[in-house]
Amino acid sequence: MELRILGCSGGEADGERLTGLLINxxxxxxxxxxxxxxxxxxxxxxxxxxxxxxxxxxxxxLPFFTKNIFGHNAEPVEIHALPETLDVLRRHLFNDELWPDFSVIPNPDDPTIRYTEVVPEQGYTVCGVTFTPIRVNHLVPCVGYKVDDGKDAFIFTSDTCHTDRIWEVANATPNLRLLITEASFPNEQDWLAVASKHLTPRMLGEELKKLTRNVPVAIYHLTPGDKPQMLPQLRALGDPRLRMLEQNEQFAW
Ligand SMILES: [Zn+2]
Ligand SMILES: [Zn+2]
Structure with missing residues (x-):
């Protein structure tokens, strides 16, 4: 399996792209x-x-992606997400006001994108890789994903505050090679992390106690302006499994 990190920042700036992973x-x-x-x-x-x-x-x-691929694919690109997430896309993004509704363009039988609802804990195998959504604890309905090709696996928790299930899944995945999780705000902004359901380095330290596996844990979603404050706080956790996730990084297993 090949994993390419398109972006892993919690904010956008020159040289800092927002969250995106590409598999195979x-x-x-x-x-x-x-x-x-x-x-x-x-x-x-x-x-x-x-x-x-x-x-x-x-x-x-997604809007600029749909415009780029429009007319170039024989099959629609499938957008897999929780029903609540798809509902937001339908109502607030591809609503013919903010952006054209590419789920019916050029026509409803042969659209540019197609929405597919996911059910947490159920695996979806596409292109030879199984994606299993696991519910996490964020401000809106949110899932992380276990990605497993039968030989190697990694887990991406996405944005989350304190949570349990995805750590249980990680502990029960024998072929786990990498876990990607977040730290969004410095320790001084605990209140903001709790209010927006993210983690600070200190809160991340509590989460890491739930992970019994000795696998690399790569951190993403730092707020760009807070990096100088947060990096020493992450190092201070003293967990040898910890490292930063880097934009453009590629993993191959
Ligand atoms: Zn985010
Ligand atoms: Zn979020």
Missing amino acids: EQVAIDAGSITGALTVEEQKRIRHVFLSHSHLDHICT
Whole structure:
């Protein structure tokens, strides 16, 4: 399995792209940086997009992506997400006001994108890889994903505050090679992390006690302006499994 990190920042700035992962060139998880990180030819190879939740930093390139692929694919690109997330896309994004409704363009029988609801804990196998959504604890309905090709697996928790189930799943995945999770705000902004259902480094430290596996834990979603404050706080956790997730990084298992 190949995993390419298109973007992993909690905010957008020069050199900092929003959340997006690409698996085996054909499947994306989240769409914060599809159009900013990939050539049009690379974008046309994407057949499926699994979304974790409806927040803008995880979906914002979908409109420009649909425009780029329009007319170039024999089959619609499938957008997999929780029903609540798809409802937000229908009502607030592809609503013919903010952006054209590409789920009926060029026509309802042969659209550019097709919506597919996911059910937590149920595996969806596409392009030879199984994506299993696991519910996490965020401000809106949100899932992380276990991604498993039968040989190797990784887990992406997406945005989350304190949660249990995805750590249980990680502990029960023998072929787990990598876990990607978040830290969004510095320790001094505990109140903000709790209010917006994210983690600070200190809160992350409590979560890591739930992970019994010795696998690399790569941190994403730092607020760009808070990095100088947060990096020493993450190091201070003293957990040898911890490292930062890097934009453009590629993993191959
Ligand atoms: Zn979010
Ligand atoms: Zn986010």
